[in-house]
Amino acid sequence: MAVGIAGNNRHAADEEARAEVDVLNSRLEKTTQLTKKIQACLGRLEATGKSVRDVAGPLNGETKKLQVLGHNIDHVLSAIERLRQPVDSKNDEEQTIRMGPDKAGLTNYLASIKRLTKAVNDMKASNLRSTQQTVADLQRLIKLGNSQLESSFDRILRAETPRSIEPLHYITKNQQFPLLSQDKINRLGLMNSYISGASRQAGTEPPVAQIYAEVRSQYLAASLANLAAASTNTAKKQNPDAIYRAGASGIGTYAQAMEGLFLAEYENICIIFVREEWGPVLQATCQTALVELSRTLRELNNHIKAHINTDCYLAYEIVEIISGLSNNLESRTGELKSSLAACLKPVRETAKASLAELLEETKRKASGLQSLPADGSPVPIISDTMQRLQSMVGFLRPISSIMVSLGHGGWNSPGSSRGGNDAIPSLSSFDIGADGKEIFAHYCADTVEGLMVSLESRAKVLLAKRPTIGVFLANSVTIIERMIIDSDLQPLMESRIQILEQWRKKASALYVQETCRNLSVHLMDVIHTSRGQRPTSGQGAVDSASIMKGLSSKDKENIKAKFLAFNQGFDEMVKTHKQYSMEREVRQRFAKGMQSVIEPMYGRFWDRYHEIDKGKGKYVKYDKSSIAAIFLTLY
Structure with missing residues (x-):
């Protein structure tokens, strides 16, 4: 019984295992079938995806093209809108331009021209054929605006510029020469700033500089005309032989007025024009006045050359005055x-x-x-x-x-x-x-x-x-x-x-030496005496009486003749000396010179031979004191 029970248990276990195997086989078969279905679905899905790709690929490309086209269309529409703006506002800008800067207001007027200029530049950059007519219309409008600006500049400048002024009024009162009014000069500066900028962009000469130089140069020349004429008129003296005196000519006042006017003009120019224009505009503005100055100086030069002896000093004065004018203007303006x-x-x-x-x-x-x-x-x-x-x-x-x-x-x-x-x-x-x-x-x-x-x-x-x-x-x-x-x-x-001293010595030689030589020949004695009788020099006072005793009759006669000749020559010398017209210094110098030569020689001769007439004065007319006194009368 126990064996049977064991057998039954094993049989039940096998059946249970077979049942589990059958279940597993069944599940495996279902899994296989499911896999096949999934594979079939994947196959169908792959085929469907390929079809979708075949269809979606071109569609995506077209979509991108449509996006780019749409973007471009937006840009074109925007550009067209911008191009339409100046066309749409043309009437408004034209109305402002045709009103002119005076009625429209200078600031609004300049802004309108600048907007038109920008619009033209934008249209030119777009290079659209459809805008060419509009560009031409706007350019004509800009040209009209610039022309009206130039006309307005000319009109304001002429209204502010008198025909002339009287420089003497400002010189005598020590006042600064007049400048353009502040409001007008600022207005002119704004106009020039725009016009000159436009001219530089166009590569042309700024017309405003020419207008300014034309108007103001006439004013400068007219203001200086009377002083230029006065400079030449004052040089013509009533007495042609009169020496020119410093300041007699009007050239000094002429130059003073020119300096004041030119410096005032330079101040105007510095406000109206830009730095690089200052020099050229000043040169052009002053040119007419400088031409008149040149003509005036040529006329004065002809007068000086015709009267060089009396009026050379006018030439020197003109050199100083015009050189000073040049230096002053150059230091202030550089021109x-x-x-x-x-x-x-x-x-x-x-x-x-x-x-x-x-x-x-x-x-x-x-x-x-x-x-x-x-x-x-x-x-x-x-x-x-x-x-x-x-x-x-x-x-x-x-x-x-x-x-x-x-x-x-x-x-x-x-x-x-x-x-x-x-x-x-x-x-x-x-x-x-x-x-x-x-x-x-x-x-x-x-x-x-x-x-x-x-x-x-x-x-x-x-x-x-x-x-x-x-x-x-x-x-x-x-x-x-x-x-x-x-x-x-x-x-x-x-x-x-000291060059005069040479001529003074030469004059003294001609007068003193010649006169003294004519007199001294009568005081030279050559006496032949014996050795024992000859007086020795330097041995005390000379004894004239003893010398006379030692002379021969011939020597005595010779001594008498010498005294007489000397007397005559000396008297003639005194007479002649007094007849000469001499400056006081000359008379004294010559008298001293003759005295220094003649008096010592006569004193020596008198010491030796005065006893020739024993004091009667027949031959010995002068003693030493009297001849010295006579020399004093010659001073």
Whole structure:
């Protein structure tokens, strides 16, 4: 029984295992079937996805193309909208432009032109054929606007510019010359700023600068016209031989007015125009006035050349005044120096040439003298020449600049006064160590020397006696020296006045030596005595009586003749000396010179031989004290 039970248990377990296997097999079969279904679904799905891709791919590309096209369309619409704006606003802008800057208001007017200009530039950049007509219309409108701006600039400027003003009013009251009114000058500046910018972009010359120069140049020239005429009229003296005096011409006031007007004009220009335009506009504006200045100076130059002896000083004054004007304007504006130098050149050349001409004229006049005073009196050319040099000192500043340009002795060089350089000399064009005053002193010394040489040459021809020549030269030297010492020439010629000492010695030699030689021959004695009777010099007082005793009758007669000849010659000398016309200094110098020679010789002769007539005075007319007294009367 137990075995059966065990068998039954195993059979039940096997059945249970088989049942489980059957269940597993059934599930496996279902899994296989499910897998096949899934594979079939995947196959169908793959086939469907391929179809979807085949369909969706082109659709996606077209979608992207449509997106790009839509974006481009949006841009085109936006551009068209922008292009439509100026077209749409054309009527408004045209209305503003046609109103003009005065009615529309300058700020609104300029803004309208700028908007139109920007619209034209945008249309040109789009390069659309459909906008070409609109561009042309807007360009015509812009051109009209610019033209009206220029007309408005011209109209405002002319309304603000008087025909002329009276410069003397501002000079005498020490007032600044008038400027354009502040509101108008600011308005003109705004106009110029736009117009000049537009012109620079177009590569053309700004028309506003030309308008300004045309209007204001007429005003400057008209304001200066009367002073220009006065400058030439005042140069024409009633007495043609009168020496020109500093300040007698109106050229100083003319230059002062020109400086004031030009500087005021420069202030206007600096406000209206940009920096790079200041110089050219000032040059153009002042040109008409400078042409008139050039004409005036040429007329004055012709007058000076025709009256060089009396009016050379006017040339020096003009050089100083116009050079000062040039320097002042150049320091304030940086302009007009070369223009003023060109105007001044003829007068400056005449001023340089005058130095040599006056020196040669002095020599020529002195050498051409047809007669000289028989009493040795000085001639007028001496004082005339020295007065001319004295007058030159009053114009020392311009003369110094001319002297430096000539250099030492430059007035003696042919063509030294000619030059091709129009520039007004500056320090850089000269020798740094040159001293114009020292060179002028050299010129004065050359003038004095040339005068004295010429006078001596004529005196030798026209005056027969050497003493008369000596008196004439001594008088000339004394007058020259006096006119140097008593004037502003003295400090200038202090180091060169020694040239007169040479002429003073020459004059003394001609007069004193010649006169003393004629007298001293009568005081020379050659006495033949025995050795025992000859008096020994240096042994006390001379005993005239004992000397007389030792003389032969022939020697005594010779001594008597010498006394008589001396008496006659001395009396003649005294008479002649008093008849000469001598300057006080000359008379004293000559008298002292003769006394220093004759008195010692006569004293020696008198000591030895005065006993010849035993004090009767028949032969010995003068003793030592009386002859000394007579010399004192000659001083």
